[in-house]
Amino acid sequence: MKIDVLKSDGSKLANPLELDAGIFGIEPNDHCIAMAVKAEMANIRQGTHKAKTRGEVRGGGRKPWRQKGRGTARSGSSRSPVWVGGGKAFGPTPRSYKLKLNRKVKKLARKSALSYKVKNENLMIVDTLSMESAKTKDFVAVLKSLGLQDKKLTVLVNELGENLYLASRNVPNVFVMETQYASTYDIMDCEVLVIDQASVETFNTLLEI
Numbered sequence: 001m002k003i004d005v006l007k008s009d010g011s012k013l014a015n016p017l018e019l020d021a022g023i024f025g026i027e028p029n030d031h032c033i034a035m036a037v038k039a040e041m042a043n044i045r046q047g048t049h050k051a052k053t054r055g056e057v058r059g060g061g062r063k064p065w066r067q068k069g070r071g072t073a074r075s076g077s078s079r080s081p082v083w084v085g086g087g088k089a090f091g092p093t094p095r096s097y098k099l100k101l102n103r104k105v106k107k108l109a110r111k112s113a114l115s116y117k118v119k120n121e122n123l124m125i126v127d128t129l130s131m132e133s134a135k136t137k138d139f140v141a142v143l144k145s146l147g148l149q150d151k152k153l154t155v156l157v158n159e160l161g162e163n164l165y166l167a168s169r170n171v172p173n174v175f176v177m178e179t180q181y182a183s184t185y186d187i188m189d190c191e192v193l194v195i196d197q198a199s200v201e202t203f204n205t206l207l208e209i
Contacts, residue, residue: 001025003118005125005197010145017125017200019118023207028112028119036109036184039099051091054079060086106184107207114189114203124148129157129196134166143174146194154190157181158198180206196209 001024002016019025044049060079067074081089101109117123124146131139144151152173157164161180168176177186179199187193195203 001118003123003125004007005127006146007127008129008142008145010123010147013127017197019200020204023111023203024114024118024123026111026115028115029108030112031107032105033112033184033188035101036072037188039101040052040183040185042099045097047095047097049092050094051088051089051090054081054087055086057087109184110182110187111185111207114193117187117193122190124192124194125197125200126194127197129155129164129194130161131167134163136167139164139167140171143171148192148194152189152191154182154186154193156186156193156195156199158196158202179203 001019001021003019005013005017007013054077057079060077060171062078064075064078065072073082077083077086079086079138081087114123126146129142131142139147143153151176155168155174155176157176158179160176164176167173175186175190179195179202
């Protein structure tokens, strides 16, 4: 399967690029994509939530009133969960939300995400995405040349140079990162996936069977 390669000015290179059908042209596995995204979202949770129980709230050591004779409900502590200022019954405690996926499932999920982008014609390959300056307006000009100025983008480059990082970091709805660190969520969470030509070989190496 072949795909056109664009220059930063929007023109096409003479020779299209041959994509590995085993990575960019498989039948997408929706279940693997869902599991990979769920695991990534769970793994970034800190899990530091905490609510104090009745044994941890300050005070409440003395019985508020005598057991009988007042005509009111008995009470043993002013820090009971039913009292204002009391502890929390069955409140959250610190825990880990980490989910583990098999390596083959992770690879299949990324292959499926890439295949979806190719299938829906939402993958764009640019010969190179290096920037000569760190000016945001220069990076925006490149996006306009490619017809991507109003799109939500994930831009993957083989090596993220400082100029490209500085020029792109303030552009809304544009996320630039190195290809080797791209997850299934990064690939799916965009309207158009933009990668440089060197990243294709990186994917071939990372996702080979």
